[in-house]
Amino acid sequence: xxxxxxxxxxxxxxxxxxxxxxxxxxxxxxxxxxxxxxxxxxxxxxxxxxxxxxxxxxxxxxxxxxxxxxxxxxxxxxxxxxxxxxxxxxxxxxxxxxxxxxxxxxxxxxxxxxxxxxxxxxxxxxxxxxxxxxxxxxxxxxxxxxxxxxxxxxxxxxxxxxxxxxxxxxxxxxxxxxxxxxxxxxxxxxxxxxxxxxxxxxxxxxxxxxxxxxxxxxxxxxxxxxxxxxxxxx
Numbered sequence: 001x002x003x004x005x006x007x008x009x010x011x012x013x014x015x016x017x018x019x020x021x022x023x024x025x026x027x028x029x030x031x032x033x034x035x036x037x038x039x040x041x042x043x044x045x046x047x048x049x050x051x052x053x054x055x056x057x058x059x060x061x062x063x064x065x066x067x068x069x070x071x072x073x074x075x076x077x078x079x080x081x082x083x084x085x086x087x088x089x090x091x092x093x094x095x096x097x098x099x100x101x102x103x104x105x106x107x108x109x110x111x112x113x114x115x116x117x118x119x120x121x122x123x124x125x126x127x128x129x130x131x132x133x134x135x136x137x138x139x140x141x142x143x144x145x146x147x148x149x150x151x152x153x154x155x156x157x158x159x160x161x162x163x164x165x166x167x168x169x170x171x172x173x174x175x176x177x178x179x180x181x182x183x184x185x186x187x188x189x190x191x192x193x194x195x196x197x198x199x200x201x202x203x204x205x206x207x208x209x210x211x212x213x214x215x216x217x218x219x220x221x222x223x224x225x226x227x228x229x230x231x232x233x234x
Contacts (some may be wrong), residue, residue: 003054004126005099006046007081008074009091010039010059010112012066019113021195036073037221038193041115043074045217048119053126060095060109089159097154106130108137108150113192116205116216117147121187125150128185136177138170139187142198142212145169147190155180190216202226 011018013035015028023031039059046057059070062083070080084094092109099107106129108122125137129150136158139148144167149158158176162169177184191213193202204210206223 002103002105003056004106004108004129005058005102005104006049006055006108006110006122007058007060007095007099008039008042008046008112009083009095009109010035010042011062012069013039013073014066014069019194022193022199025196026199033225034193034222035112037219037225038115039070039073039112040221041217041219042110042112042117043078044220045117045119046078046110046122047075048217049122049126053123054105055122055126056104058095058099060091062091088164089162092149093154093156093159096151100152100154106150106152108148110139111141111147111192113194114141114147114190115193115219115222116202116213117190118216121148121190124187125185133183135183135185137185137187138173138177140170140189142189142191143167144171145192146173147192148187149173155182158182 013032015032018035019031049055057078058081059074059078060081060083061070064082067080081095081098083091085091095109096107108125121139128137129152134153137150138146141147157180158173162172174184191198191201193199205213205216
């Protein structure tokens with residue numbers, strides 16, 4: 001196996017277990033369907049990365065037994081990798097190690113909640129990682145986390161003693177990289193959709209009214225779902 005591995009970190013959509021913060025506003029079934037659309041659109045963004053760069057997509061999923069659901073949502077050429085443990089740090093370092101171990105020259109792990117993730121960000125990350133020397137690529141998210149992390153070697157220090165789910169995640173990760181002398185390339189900011197406020201951001205972006213997020217991916221599945229009926233008032 002060669003080329004870059006691009007893994008989508010996500011849980012198989014299941015009503016009552018998917019997008020729980022959104023579910024309180026739009027209902028469990030709609031939240032699950034929206035989560036499925038997000039995974040489809042992030043998969044499409046990976047497929048839009050030029051093949052000449054060398055890349056293969058993966059679904060890094062949970063729970064065990066959800067393989068059929070993931071295969072229905074992701075492109076046919078994607079591999080599947082069961083998430084290692086429940087802690088996000090364990091999931092990320094486990095996926096990084098596993099994908100490097102099968103021979104990929106670098107690994108990008110992306111959030112499954114960013115349906116308009118621009119494919120050009122993924123291409124930029126691969127190009128940056130293939131520069132000489134060990135390095136990290138980080139895509140900061142609007143909430144202080146990150147939507148993408150890219151590595152050439154598994155650095156466990158980047159995933160330990162991190163306050164996951166807080167606004168300090170991206171900053172702490174960059175500080176940890178600096179501590180171990182790891183060069184860092186920072187991508188433009190993007191956002192995850194996980195609550196009513198960010199769902200409104202998504203609606204605004206898809207109709208061309210966002211001043212903050214421009215030239216994102218088309219997000220065909222999410223767009224079609226939202227156009228079929230408003231989830232929340234704009």
